[in-house]
Amino acid sequence: MSKRILSIILAVCLAAVMFSFPVLAAADVTYTVEKDKIILAGQTDTTAADQNVSVVVLKNGVTYQQYQNATPEQTGALTFFAKTGKTTAGGAFSMEIKLPENSAPMSMIAILGDAAFTKVKVMTVIYATQEDIAAIVTAFNAANTKDKVIDFLDEYETLLGTVITKDKQNNAFYNYLASKTASSSDQNGLNQIITFYNDGMLKECIAQAKTVEEINTAVEAYDVKSLFVNDDLELVAERELDSKLSSLLSGKTYSEAEDAVYRLNESIFLTLFNNTASRDEMISLFNQYNETYVGVNTGSGSNYSKADKQSLFKTIAAQAAKTPFQDGDSLKKAIDKAATPTGGNTGNGGSTGGGGNNVDVYPTPTPAPVGFEFNDIGGVAWAKDSIYSLVDKGVIAKDPSKQFRPDDSITRQEYVKLLVTALDIYDANASCNFVDVSKDEWYYPYIASAVSKGIVKGVSDTEFGIDRNITREDIAALTFRAAQAFGMDLPQSNPEKQFADAQDISAYAQEAISGMTKAGIINGYEDNTFRPKNTATRAEAAVIIGKFIKR
Secondary structure, eight states: OOOBEEEEEEEEOOOOOSSOOOOBOGGGOEEEEETTEEEEEEEBSSOOSSOEEEEEEEOTTOOHHHHHHSOHHHHHHHEEEEEEEEOOGGGEEEEEEEOOTTOOSEEEEEEEEOTTOSSEEEEEEEEEOHHHHHHHHHHHHHOOSHHHHHHHHHHTTTTTOOOOOGGGOOHHHHHHHHTOOOSOSSHHHHHHHHHHHHHHHHHHHHHHOOSHHHHHHHHHHHOTTOOOOOTHHHHHHHTTOHHHHHHHHTTOOOSSHHHHHHHHHHHHHHHHHHTOOOHHHHHHHHHHHIIIIIOOOOSTTSHHHHSOHHHHHHHHHHHHHHSOOOSHHHHHHHHHHHHSOOSOOOOSSOEEOGGGOEEOOOSSOOOOOTTOOOSSOTTOGGGHHHHHHHHHTTSSOOOTTOOOOTTSBOBHHHHHHHHHHHHTOOOTTOOOOOTTOOTTSTTHHHHHHHHHTTOOOOSSSSOOOTTOBOBHHHHHHHHHHHHHHTTOOOOOOSOOOOOTTGGGSOHHHHHHHHHHHHTTSSOOOTTSOOOTTSBOBHHHHHHHHHHHHHO
């Protein structure tokens, strides 16, 4: 075999734990090939002799992540070569890696560490002769159409490394490679080709990702320039928001990998921002990501700096619940608008609802006079009968401005007030012990009344969840619990619904949603989704309460 050149394309330290194993000095690691062996030589960061240095070379196409996740019984099938040696004086080491005779150009993952691999260095290596490199560069530069790119990929699949997501190769990927040219016919040109390939795969994997696991796999395999580092991605996985993240990434095209990674970071932020029930977390996320992905002026003297943050983000939370923000620009416009002084507005003891408007909830409902009409419900014809029926019963109070605000979100305390009033179970002497429910607030006796009847349990043992916009699944759970508490026999005449997003329904709400949909009190959407985590509007709440009290 002629002398071969083994080139390091990537050398990234992936772990640094608490053991005192010597660190391998990347600048001192060299590779040469003689006949059927690669000689790997280097030096640790200490001068001690007789230290263990181990190397594992994975089979072509096996990733470090796959090796990490394998059981001890499985690792043997993933390993091409493994050996442990000792350092000599000065911390130097030399390892011989056996290769098959006349090996074709290929890419492999090499892992170096101590015997127990408590600290490791991982690198991708490319194995090719000078003649191979010249032929590869020539073939790549000639691949200027989709079909030629496909032929090139088929020919040099092993060289390009971990083809773990070949299904991500599409027209955008082919066109991207067809537009690239390697600038030289030596090792630098080969390095460029590998980078082009990895960048192309990374951006397409991001664009097509359905799960956090797919993103992690793509980053581990193709992010050769270490573009992506964001611990919040794991938070998306923990909260099972993969589908929300995917919806923000899908349908996008990116010119370069850097653009895709920027959008990934922005989408991670927006996924968490749009789907948090904690206003404090929403503010924290905004503070973390604003400078790079939103761009709101928060400096001294700005409208934002003067605004009450809790009130401002209550408005933003209502908007996010109704229409999730799709990009940083739309969020910036919403925050700038919400922070801009309007000259003030007046309420009358009610609670602030979605969209920055006052949702007036009166402790003692006032029946509507004959001929009373709201002037803003023309767009919700499907809810009119329910709204006016509840007005006639004194469940919904009139608004002096004749505004119902049907599209505003409704908070948890506002919905409980409607439910308690509709069921006529208001008890001025009832009590509750939620830490966020003040006895001085208008909503205290309503929540306490619901607690005394076993309807309300709160978001935790100690908190009711004041000012949180109520979700569709929580409306179903509260209303269904009310039916159970009063022995109401809900007709189950409608067929069982198999919603497309059933996996998003919390366990505590599954029975309620099933019972309420079979009773025809609450329904899904035309696309066969229930959208359990979406917040309900005032119009939707009126229809649900209206149908419920007719049963």
